[in-house]
Amino acid sequence: MEKLNKVFRTAQLAAIDKYTIEHEPVSSLDLMERAAGIWTDRFLKIFTEVAGVVVIAGNGNNGGDGYAIARLLNRRGVPVRVFRIAGTQDRSPDCEANYRRWLTRGKVEELKQADDLVLQKGEIVIDAIFGSGLNRPVTGLAARIIKQMNASVNRVVAVDIPSGLAGEDNTWNDPETIVCAEYTFTFQFPKLAFMLAENEKYVGRWEVLDIGLHPEIIARQPTDWFYTTEDTVKAILPPSPVFAHKGTNGKGLLIAGSYGMMGAAVLGAKAAVRSGIGLLYCHIPGKGIEVIQTTVPEAIPDPDESAERFSAVCKLRDYDAIAVGPAIGQGPETVGGLEKLLRTWRGTTILDADALNIIAEHRELLDLLHEGCILTPHMKEFERLAGKSVNDFERLNKLSIFANQYRVHIVLKGAHSVIATPDRRLFFNMSGNPGMAKGGAGDVLTGVLLALAANKLNLLDLLRIGVFAHGLAGDCVAEKEGRRGCCAGMIAERMGEAWKRLEK
Numbered sequence: 104m105e106k107l108n109k110v111f112r113t114a115q116l117a118a119i120d121k122y123t124i125e126h127e128p129v130s131s132l133d134l135m136e137r138a139a140g141i142w143t144d145r146f147l148k149i150f151t152e153v154a155g156v157v158v159i160a161g162n163g164n165n166g167g168d169g170y171a172i173a174r175l176l177n178r179r180g181v182p183v184r185v186f187r188i189a190g191t192q193d194r195s196p197d198c199e200a201n202y203r204r205w206l207t208r209g210k211v212e213e214l215k216q217a218d219d220l221v222l223q224k225g226e227i228v229i230d231a232i233f234g235s236g237l238n239r240p241v242t243g244l245a246a247r248i249i250k251q252m253n254a255s256v257n258r259v260v261a262v263d264i265p266s267g268l269a270g271e272d273n274t275w276n277d278p279e280t281i282v283c284a285e286y287t288f289t290f291q292f293p294k295l296a297f298m299l300a301e302n303e304k305y306v307g308r309w310e311v312l313d314i315g316l317h318p319e320i321i322a323r324q325p326t327d328w329f330y331t332t333e334d335t336v337k338a339i340l341p342p343s344p345v346f347a348h349k350g351t352n353g354k355g356l357l358i359a360g361s362y363g364m365m366g367a368a369v370l371g372a373k374a375a376v377r378s379g380i381g382l383l384y385c386h387i388p389g390k391g392i393e394v395i396q397t398t399v400p401e402a403i404p405d406p407d408e409s410a411e412r413f414s415a416v417c418k419l420r421d422y423d424a425i426a427v428g429p430a431i432g433q434g435p436e437t438v439g440g441l442e443k444l445l446r447t448w449r450g451t452t453i454l455d456a457d458a459l460n461i462i463a464e465h466r467e468l469l470d471l472l473h474e475g476c477i478l479t480p481h482m483k484e485f486e487r488l489a490g491k492s493v494n495d496f497e498r499l500n501k502l503s504i505f506a507n508q509y510r511v512h513i514v515l516k517g518a519h520s521v522i523a524t525p526d527r528r529l530f531f532n533m534s535g536n537p538g539m540a541k542g543g544a545g546d547v548l549t550g551v552l553l554a555l556a557a558n559k560l561n562l563l564d565l566l567r568i569g570v571f572a573h574g575l576a577g578d579c580v581a582e583k584e585g586r587r588g589c590c591a592g593m594i595a596e597r598m599g600e601a602w603k604r605l606e607k
């Protein structure tokens with residue numbers, strides 16, 4: 104049974120917290136103690152040589168976690184200094200309780216001005232000023248202290264969320280008054296903001312810590328945001344039937360490449376034949392036959408009448424899916440070929456790269472999109488389709504509006520590639536690494552998705568599976584060759600290794 108990994112809005116967390124307290128049951132103070140204990144354990148696993156820590160605690164429950172973490176680290180023999188921000192006194196009840204518990208072991212120094220924060224060499228700063236309760240930009244002394252933290256060379260580790268960062272929309276925020284952490288250990292759920300490139304400088308590397316919030320309320324709370332992990336994919340990846348033959352594994356057509364740009368077709372084809380497709384046809388320009396036959400002998404060439412580019416698919420066989428776009432160019436014949444394809448083929452259609460650029464330029468083609476269409480733009484291609492965005496959060500909104508308006512599935516590619524569905528759900532991918540930010544890596548994804556579509560998986564499942572497996576293959580490459588050494592061809596070659604890890 105598939106367990107959906109949900110991303111909640113920070114405004115929903117209090118209800119989940121409350122339900123857990125009432126139904127586990129557990130006191131809120133014990134829940135905080137549990138969260139702080141799990142946080143401390145993880146911190147000490149990652150940071151094995153800690154000369155000392157400086158906890159900066161606020162007055163809300165995030166500060167409460169900070170005081171509890173200070174006590175637990177101190178108990179484990181770590182030298183701990185604790186600071187609070189002057190002028191603020193109204194601690195939440197659990198923060199107050201942990202503040203008092205800490206006072207039995209050590210003192211709390213007051214930061215009256217930013218310069219009071221003097222850090223020793225090697226001390227790690229634990230940021231527990233604000234958590235998910237932030238409701239406006241940080242100003243005043245707290246803002247100056249955050250700037251001081253960011254200016255220091257000391258490492259900073261955030262409790263739950265970097266102080267000053269809002270969980271979702273930061274359009275209104277002041278980028279200068281958000282803690283820049285090296286690591287964030289967050290409780291139970293990733294925050295949407297962690298998925299966005301623009302927040303990487305604040306969040307650093309992040310991990311979700313399971314603090315045992317109640318599964319019933321997690322299952323019941325609605326959300327339209329999810330994330331895909333290895334477990335999700337293992338649960339939805341169908342097994343290969345023992346009596347499979349190439350017919351049951353599906354027939355797909357890849358329309359890719361132009362004269363002098365055949366690499367994209369080769370990469371897509373290599374990935375498709377390593378991702379379980381029964382029969383792969385490659386529609387390539389007339390002059391591209393030899394390239395495909397020598398590099399991907401498994402593929403059946405379907406040459407275009409044009410020697411140099413895609414102009415038309417003359418014979419539409421009984422394909423289960425078609426992918427079109429990588430390096431096809433945007434010349435007039437190709438525009439005509441794409442238009443004809445969209446008019447005559449209404450099955451599963453993966454549109455990538457130049458197919459998307461053509462649609463962005465010839466906007467009447469948008470009306471030919473249908474529910475079988477999957478669009479796989481990177482950020483720039485999406486901007487061409489939907490216009491510029493002021494930030495990543497706004498782009499996400501545009502993405503889900505676009506998918507809804509045209510009733511299509513979209514994969515917006517990048518770190519944490521996100522799948523948008525026609526019913527406005529978003530699924531963030533958790534595999535992959537920056538080593539994949541190389542030319543051709545997207546062509547590989549197109550091939551993977553074509554293979555899964557030919558296998559007649561439903562669109563959302565095939566996207567979650569394909570995007571994750573593609574990232575996992577990139578991770579396999581990076582593990583062996585390093586990120587710099589990772590290239591698109593290697594990702595295609597390693598698809599088999601990724602599938603082996605995911606198959607039951």
Ligand SMILES: NC(=O)C1=CN([C@@H]2O[C@H](COP(=O)(O)OP(=O)(O)OC[C@H]3O[C@@H](n4cnc5c(N)ncnc54)[C@H](OP(=O)(O)O)[C@@H]3O)[C@@H](O)[C@H]2O)[C@@H](O)CC1
Nearest residue numbers: 120135138163164165233234235236237238239240241263
């Ligand atoms: N989820 C869970 O189950 C668990 C959660 N836990 C922990 O709880 C944390 C959330 O705690 P929280 O709700 O008390 O919020 P937190 O951010 O600490 O304080 C907010 C306070 O600050 C204020 N304030 C807001 N913005 C401000 C600003 N810009 N400048 C100045 N003040 C500002 C605001 O007060 P206001 O001024 O609006 O009255 C509010 O009172 C969460 O991150 C996690 O660490 C764990 O203990 C275990 C289980």
Ligand SMILES: Nc1ncnc2c1ncn2[C@@H]1O[C@H](COP(=O)(O)OP(=O)(O)O)[C@@H](O)[C@H]1O
Nearest residue numbers: 481516517518535536537540542543544545546
């Ligand atoms: N930092 C990153 N982390 C994880 N995956 C990434 C990262 N950067 C790029 N990728 C992945 O690599 C692929 C790049 O695709 P794309 O930009 O279309 O390249 P091309 O058009 O050259 O084939 C996408 O699947 C994307 O998700």
Ligand SMILES: [K+]
Nearest residue numbers: 230233264266
């Ligand atoms: K924090």
